[in-house]
Amino acid sequence: MSRSPSLPDRPTLDLDPEMSPSERLAALEEHYAEVIRVNRELKQQVSAAKQRQEELTEQVDQLERQNDTLKTSSLYIATAEELLDDGVIVKQHGNNQEVLTEVSPQLRSEMEAGDRVAINDSFTVKTRLDSEKDARAQAMEVDASPEVVYDDIGGLEEQTREVREAVEEPLLNAEQFREVGIDPPSGVLLHGPPGTGKTMLAKAVANETDATFIKMAGSELVQKFIGEGAKLVRDLFELAAEREPAIIFIDEIDAIAAKRTESKTSGDAEVQRTMMQLLSEMDGFEDRGEIRIIAATNRFDMLDRAILRPGRFDRLIEVPEPGPEGREQILEIHTREMNLAESVDLDDWAGETAGFTGAELASLTTEAGMFAIRDGRTAVRSEDFEDAIEKVEAEDEDSVGTPVAFN
Numbered sequence: 001m002s003r004s005p006s007l008p009d010r011p012t013l014d015l016d017p018e019m020s021p022s023e024r025l026a027a028l029e030e031h032y033a034e035v036i037r038v039n040r041e042l043k044q045q046v047s048a049a050k051q052r053q054e055e056l057t058e059q060v061d062q063l064e065r066q067n068d069t070l071k072t073s074s075l076y077i078a079t080a081e082e083l084l085d086d087g088v089i090v091k092q093h094g095n096n097q098e099v100l101t102e103v104s105p106q107l108r109s110e111m112e113a114g115d116r117v118a119i120n121d122s123f124t125v126k127t128r129l130d131s132e133k134d135a136r137a138q139a140m141e142v143d144a145s146p147e148v149v150y151d152d153i154g155g156l157e158e159q160t161r162e163v164r165e166a167v168e169e170p171l172l173n174a175e176q177f178r179e180v181g182i183d184p185p186s187g188v189l190l191h192g193p194p195g196t197g198k199t200m201l202a203k204a205v206a207n208e209t210d211a212t213f214i215k216m217a218g219s220e221l222v223q224k225f226i227g228e229g230a231k232l233v234r235d236l237f238e239l240a241a242e243r244e245p246a247i248i249f250i251d252e253i254d255a256i257a258a259k260r261t262e263s264k265t266s267g268d269a270e271v272q273r274t275m276m277q278l279l280s281e282m283d284g285f286e287d288r289g290e291i292r293i294i295a296a297t298n299r300f301d302m303l304d305r306a307i308l309r310p311g312r313f314d315r316l317i318e319v320p321e322p323g324p325e326g327r328e329q330i331l332e333i334h335t336r337e338m339n340l341a342e343s344v345d346l347d348d349w350a351g352e353t354a355g356f357t358g359a360e361l362a363s364l365t366t367e368a369g370m371f372a373i374r375d376g377r378t379a380v381r382s383e384d385f386e387d388a389i390e391k392v393e394a395e396d397e398d399s400v401g402t403p404v405a406f407n
């Protein structure tokens with residue numbers, strides 16, 4: 001910073017009483033001239049200071065403008081497609097423009113191909129979006145190899161057969177479908193009460209076909225990712241294409257595909273856009289290769305019929321509450337690893353649990369085990385099942401429609 005110039009000394013006038021009048025006059029004239037000079041000098045200093053002040057004000061304004069632009073300038077979302085020695089190839093979302101761009105060495109060392117990144121107007125990668133910021137990662141559950149197998153599902157033989165035929169066969173024997181000359185169903189809709197095994201069925205198919213399981217919940221699209229629904233649906237199909245073979249599982253599809261008259265939200269333009277995007281993805285689906293779609297709903301009656309048209313979800317499979325035999329099978333499955341006392345007759349308990357869903361039966365077996373543990377035993381007895389039934393029924397009354405599930 002430059003130092004401010006020092007002020008000139010104040011002129012002083014010393015008049016000697018001994019001075020003659022002409023000497024006094026000369027002294028006064030000299031003093032007057034000095035005052036004028038100092039005054040001029042001060043004026044110059046004031047005007048230099050003013051000029052300096054104007055320059056500084058201009059600089060401050062400029063910095064403020066730059067700061068505002070930096071703060072408000074938007075970044076665009078892109079995917080880093082390839083990391084090269086001299087930069088990164090990114091593909092901007094929306095317009096799909098691909099560019100080779102710069103990235104700082106620090107950022108580059110943290111990046112992998114496939115990452116979502118934020119780029120500025122000049123395509124420079126500014127930041128890598130971690131999964132917390134990434135709605136796509138939050139909205140989708142991706143499981144490269146789900147562990148559920150058909151043997152884990154009780155009482156749904158007919159439904160399992162149908163799902164295998166509609167989803168598994170076209171994935172495993174695509175050639176056969178081509179030779180016969182028919183299009184496999186593009187989407188399968190599972191409908192039935194909550195907790196009856198719809199998600200399990202979808203996971204088991206993915207397991208059996210070595211497909212990636214990608215789940216998205218319709219309700220989350222409209223409640224949690226407001227404004228992003230249509231884009232996330234597009235992302236969902238894009239991700240499936242990247243990961244094929246893949247099973248797309250859309251749970252609670254009624255949240256995005258409800259009849260206008262019956263849903264409070266379906267009139268909402270955003271929900272409509274999300275559904276239109278889903279329909280258009282499904283319509284343009286045939287050439288997409290090894291991707292199958294399974295959707296699930298507890299509210300079949302609410303669905304907009306548009307999604308049930310041929311070529312969309314044209315295979316409807318009802319997944320009902322289990323009957324007595326189904327309940328027994330489910331109880332057997334969930335007690336496979338349990339230490340049951342001789343006295344426990346699962347056939348009896350299947351009879352006692354009319355109206356229980358698979359999820360409630362799973363919960364029942366866990367609760368029975370908990371009662372044994374509380375009692376300091378390692379074997380689960382009949383009375384533990386009795387106590388557990390009471391507990392699960394009480395919970396069911398407390399939270400109608402949301403049974404407790406232990407996965």
Ligand SMILES: Nc1ncnc2c1ncn2[C@@H]1O[C@H](COP(=O)(O)OP(=O)(O)OP(=O)(O)O)[C@@H](O)[C@H]1O
Nearest residue numbers: 153154194195196197198199200358359362405407
């Ligand atoms: N048929 C079944 N056989 C064995 N276990 C079952 C069955 N149905 C449900 N379960 C148990 O209940 C849990 C929840 O089931 P699942 O998520 O498949 O139900 P869902 O029909 O998809 O329910 P929702 O509509 O609430 O999503 C499973 O993880 C499993 O433990």
